[in-house]
Amino acid sequence: MASPLEQLSAASGREFPNLLKARELTSKGLSERRARLAELPYDENVSIVLTGSWGRSEVTSGSDDDFMLLVTGDIGDKGDVREGVRPSKAEVEKILDRPPGDQGIFGKPVSSRWMIEKIGLEDDQNSNLTRRMLFLLESVYATGGEIYEAVYNELLDRYLDQSVKSLHPPRFLLNDVVRYWRTMCVDFAGKEREGPEKWGLRNAKLRTARKMLFASGLLPVFECNDLEKGQMTEFLRGQLEIPPADRIARAFLNHNAADPGGRTLGAYDDFLGLLDKEDFRDELNAVTRENYKGSSAFSETTRLGEDLEQGLLALLFETDSLPKLVREYAIF
């Protein structure tokens, strides 16, 4: 059966060659990595989870191998996982040879319990929120599929707790998705104060892939407004396991906005095509707030980001039923 993206392409007359190429690259690369990672020694409670472009099925020539070592079971007071987890990060990085940097998000094994149980309050630091949202919105398992699925369902159950009402969007989850988007925006400003490095690339991602990710989390949550409480877990699991671009394509189709959808995802497809080019990435990497006006790569990204944003706003604010949901739930 055709994916929502392919259905939108047929309905809108807009092709998405770069998204479809990226899906092929993701699928092929994932199979290869799964086979190689399976040969490593494993503790029984460990799953290797790929996030970022792997989780979005948007791998291009410049994609990193963003991964987390997800560990279930007992943890220390601060969410620390015991020493000596196998496979080790170093063992994994011999196979995933374009690993993320040693920043707080990916630098050490991740406790599933901490990620799930510490939602909100002091212990839910920026890194925990980020890991949880990447896991929820853009992840795929590389190994330990059963562990991954169990943790995923446990996390959804945590969000869909006793506060959830039938025929209402789940507010706890909605608030965390919105919180993540705003956190990324605020952190962008925070990182700029630390230094100008990678300002252009971070800005470009915020305008495009991050915005897609936010919308792709928001839309399924709003759709729960039509569901009984008991239907939401299965619906959300089904939605969140398809790529973000498919979730958004599906929403445009469901709300009779195929033409705007084609242009919106077309802009994102164009951006992905540019991101696949090394000279484009190099130029974006070198862009700072001081020199962005002279960068054609940044100018092109800005234009495509605006087209993407206008399309998503039209979906949320000018189609049939979504505007009322946005008004009722998205602001307060």
Next chain:
Amino acid sequence: MVPLLLTEPDLVLAHHPLGASTGYMGDLRGDWPAQLGQARELSPFAIELSVLSESEIDGLASYLVGAPPLPFRYLSIHGPSKGRVMSESALVDVLLELGAHAQAVVMHPDTMEDPAPYRSLGRKLVLENMDARKHDGRTVEELDGWFAELPDAGFCFDIAHAWSVDDTMGVGGGLLDAFRTRLRHLHVSSMGSDLDHVPLTEEHEELFTPLLQRCLDVPWILEAPPRHS
């Protein structure tokens, strides 16, 4: 008194971003600050600065060079369709300078002779479909050749022009089918008996709604004042 918005849902005025074309501000012609001020009263988000005649180009260029930062997030410039004196290459040079201030430069295909010079405008060039009086640019067949020569150009859908060619809106629907992936913005109005742009009537708003709903993600530029203004 019941507020107007509660009695009369208005698809067009509710759209975002909405903007005014300065082309309908005849009494303010030449006074760019006043035209922009009036446009801003309708919406600070989108605007089309309309240079109907070549003789107005220098005034707009001077204004834009010295103007304070403008609030509009989408700014298009409508190139001249009357009083043409310059060669096409000279006109395109001027449009390139003006285009540095804008996201789009709109041209009427029936006023263009050679597409070649316009290629340098790249994506900024936007071609508009023409009304029934014109000899070119009215239908898919007539626009196809222009887009073949100018593959990067966008499409400005003038819904009233399409109505003047076919009041069943079949031609309009065909234009959107053919050029929807190029769509950059809309011109919205009704047309009077001599095919001049007049405020959008309620009857036309209802007639145009199915096509307008295919264009929710792009700016809509009013080619005549809102009917309640």
